[in-house]
Amino acid sequence: MKEFIKKVQKYYKYTIYSGKAELKSETANSHLSWLWWILDPLLFMLVYSFLALIVFGKGEKYFSAFVFIGLTCWQFFERTVKQSVTLVTKNSQIVTKVYIPKYILIFVKMFSNGIKLSISFCLVFIMMFLLRVPIGLNILFFIPILLILGVVTFGISTILLHFGVFVEDLANVITVLLKLVFYLSGIFYSIVGRVDEPFASILQRLNPVALIISSMRDCMIYSKTPDIPWLLLWLLVGFILSYIGINVIHKYENSYVKVI
Amino acid sequence: MGEQYAIEVKDLKIRYRSLTKMTLKKSLLKFKKSKVEVFEAVKGISFNVPKGEIMGIVGKNGSGKSTLLRAIAGIFAPDEGCIDLHNHSVSLLSIGVGFQKKLTGRENIYLSGLLLGYTEEYINKKMDEIIEFSELGKFIDKPVKTYSSGMHSKLAFSITAILEAEIMLIDEVLSVGDAKFKKKSYAKMEELISNKERTVIIVSHSMDTLRKLCDTILWLHEGVIKQQGNTAEVLSAYEEFMS
Numbered sequence: 001m002k003e004f005i006k007k008v009q010k011y012y013k014y015t016i017y018s019g020k021a022e023l024k025s026e027t028a029n030s031h032l033s034w035l036w037w038i039l040d041p042l043l044f045m046l047v048y049s050f051l052a053l054i055v056f057g058k059g060e061k062y063f064s065a066f067v068f069i070g071l072t073c074w075q076f077f078e079r080t081v082k083q084s085v086t087l088v089t090k091n092s093q094i095v096t097k098v099y100i101p102k103y104i105l106i107f108v109k110m111f112s113n114g115i116k117l118s119i120s121f122c123l124v125f126i127m128m129f130l131l132r133v134p135i136g137l138n139i140l141f142f143i144p145i146l147l148i149l150g151v152v153t154f155g156i157s158t159i160l161l162h163f164g165v166f167v168e169d170l171a172n173v174i175t176v177l178l179k180l181v182f183y184l185s186g187i188f189y190s191i192v193g194r195v196d197e198p199f200a201s202i203l204q205r206l207n208p209v210a211l212i213i214s215s216m217r218d219c220m221i222y223s224k225t226p227d228i229p230w231l232l233l234w235l236l237v238g239f240i241l242s243y244i245g246i247n248v249i250h251k252y253e254n255s256y257v258k259v260i
Numbered sequence: 261m262g263e264q265y266a267i268e269v270k271d272l273k274i275r276y277r278s279l280t281k282m283t284l285k286k287s288l289l290k291f292k293k294s295k296v297e298v299f300e301a302v303k304g305i306s307f308n309v310p311k312g313e314i315m316g317i318v319g320k321n322g323s324g325k326s327t328l329l330r331a332i333a334g335i336f337a338p339d340e341g342c343i344d345l346h347n348h349s350v351s352l353l354s355i356g357v358g359f360q361k362k363l364t365g366r367e368n369i370y371l372s373g374l375l376l377g378y379t380e381e382y383i384n385k386k387m388d389e390i391i392e393f394s395e396l397g398k399f400i401d402k403p404v405k406t407y408s409s410g411m412h413s414k415l416a417f418s419i420t421a422i423l424e425a426e427i428m429l430i431d432e433v434l435s436v437g438d439a440k441f442k443k444k445s446y447a448k449m450e451e452l453i454s455n456k457e458r459t460v461i462i463v464s465h466s467m468d469t470l471r472k473l474c475d476t477i478l479w480l481h482e483g484v485i486k487q488q489g490n491t492a493e494v495l496s497a498y499e500e501f502m503s
Contacts, residue, residue, distance in 0.1 A: 014374040021371055025362035028403065093359075097352060098375055099334040254337030257330070258276050 004246050007101045015104055019111030026112075037116045038123060041071050048188035060190050062221050065127045069220060070187035070213045072120035077153050077209055078178055079113045080106070084157035085164035085171045088256050095257060102253045103246060106157045110150065128221060136223030145216050148231055151238035152208045158245025165256045185210040208234045266348055266427055266459035267309040267332065271341035274302040274327055301327040303483035304341065314453050314460045316470040316491070318498050319480035325463045328480070329429050332461070348459070351376055351425035361405040365396055365415055368404055372419050386422050393448070394418035395441065414441055421448050428452065430462045449473070467495060 008015075027033035045067045052067075053059050060066045087105045088095055095102075128135070164170050184207055186194075191204045191214065204210050205227070211234060215226030276299045302324045309315050317325050330336050332343055333352040359368045369390055373383040391400050394415045399407065407415070430449070453460050453473055464470055470477065470491065477494040479487040487494050 010377070011374075013380060014371075017370060017374055021360055021363055021367060024367075025360050028362045094375065096330075096335065100375060254335070257335055 001243075001246075003250065004103075007104070008107070011101065011104045011107075014100075015107045015111060018108045019115070022108065022112045023115060037119050041068060041075065041120050042123070044071055052188050058189070058194070060193065062128075062131050062133055065124055065131055065133060065221050066190075066217060067188050068120070068124050068127060069216050070185070072117055072124065073149060073213050073216060074182065074185060074187050074209060075120070076113050076117040076149065078182070079116075080109050080153050080157055081160060082171075082174060082178060083109045084161045085174050087161050088165045099254075102161060102249050102256065103154075103158055106154060106161060109157075110154065114150075124220070133221045134223060138219040138223050138225055141219035141226050142216070145212055145219065145226065145231065148208075148235045148238065149212050151242060152212070152234055153238075155238045155241025155245055158242060158249060162245065162248050162252060165259055181207065181209060185213060187213070190214070205230050208237070264310055265308045266311040266313075266346060267461075268344040268346075269308070269332070269341070270306050270344075271304050272302055272306070272328070272331065272338050272343060273300060273304050273340040274324075274331055274336060275300045275339045301483055302331070305480075305483075305485050306341075307478060307485065307488060309459055309461065311459055312456045314462065314473055314475045316474035316477045317461060317463045317480060318465075318470065318477060318495070319486075320502070322482075323480045324483045325480055326431060329431055329461065329463055332427075333429055345427060348426040349377070350427040350429065351420060351423070352429045352431065359404045359412070359416070362403050364403055365394075365400040365407070366391070368415070369419055372416075373423055376420075376423060376425075378423055383423070390418045390422045393422055393444075410438060410441075417445055421445070421452060424452065424458075426457065427459045428461070430460065430464075467499065471495060 023034075027036070030036060032039065045064060048067050048071070049059075049063060053063065083090075084106050087109070088102060091105055094100060160170070160174065184203060185191075186204075191210060192200045194200075195203060204214060211227065211230055215231055218224040218226045305328075317328070319325050327336065329352065331338055332345070333350055335352070360371060363371070366387070369387060370380075370383055373386075374380070394400070394411075394417075396407075396411060396415060399411060404412065404415075450473065452458065462470065462473060474491050476489060477487075477491050477498075478485060479494050479498050487497055
């Protein structure tokens, strides 16, 4: 653990600079550049709104904010997890030439995806204002829930990063799995409102993304207190996963280069 | 003065497992454990490099030179044995530490510098020197993808040559760019190397270079040390062996 903190301190500057560089190079060549970070979730929101409201005819209260919160959290999780599977192979240029703690690469991704998430959340606040959503004190839960999202994402990413090096087609499996989790997470529907008990509780609580999304909605737009015990439990799970992942990476990271 | 050695290598062994990558199909369909072929690239070698010495490594292709260099740089973990650098900073001088193609040369200097573990202030201080040495002029603020391959390697060389480390590992980079830059980089190498505080290991196939620069030579043959010692002696034995 000490080693982890020391290395994070040492590479913290690199993490931020590299994260920024990544965002910059992403926008360097597109005509709308950073506008895409807003347009992307916005357009997806329109797609899902069309599906839910017109095709299925079932909406939720404050639907655009509802979908937007879900999408924002989901995209952060999905992008980071998906990228971490191929992270070492994709960065072979760097990895084969200098030593870098491999989880720093995850932090770089989390940083750049985190910036996109913050922009998206600004939009959520604007939307809440336009929809005249009443705001209560519960909105303060917003920050700890984001933290839990970060820890869980990091934990899962570290472990996938390790196996992604050795198992070549893990990326394909993860893509399919993520699609499944996407539909199970209630991004454009409310799990509790649409699924019968006891399945609703199971779906909601055993899937950290679903739990985080619905808690986020509870505290932001419905002024309800989120499901604290289960959130804490997932925070713990996230820490355990991270702990295991960090140790595994410390132990094996120097043999990654021999494989790729 | 304290320690006299900058690098101590003891019984170093590095293995590659041939059957390393697997796919899910393979692992699901093959229940019996497939036999893993182990290839030993470096087979238990020990040597010391005194502080300030310039050591050359020779050997035919596949004799484990680059593997050894990477292990010293800390990219590989040794499977057995140990490498002690006595807390000296080390940099592996090789062409291009992953440039981000869409970013400018200047931004890439930062990125590589931070990656190599230098502080921001230090990079700022050295920035102009790097840009000047790389001869890129206005191109330094253009994206790296617009560079020609020569410019690309000039930039890479400048970064690693000017951001100095106490131990430098050089892997066949003495021929970069056009004739003029080659001369300049060679001169820079000599200057870097001549610093008495700096320990250098050079891997090269160019006998001339090694003869001019090195104090001692280590001859690797199929993962073991075949001969080590005085430059002229080892090189003539090596040349005889290769001809």
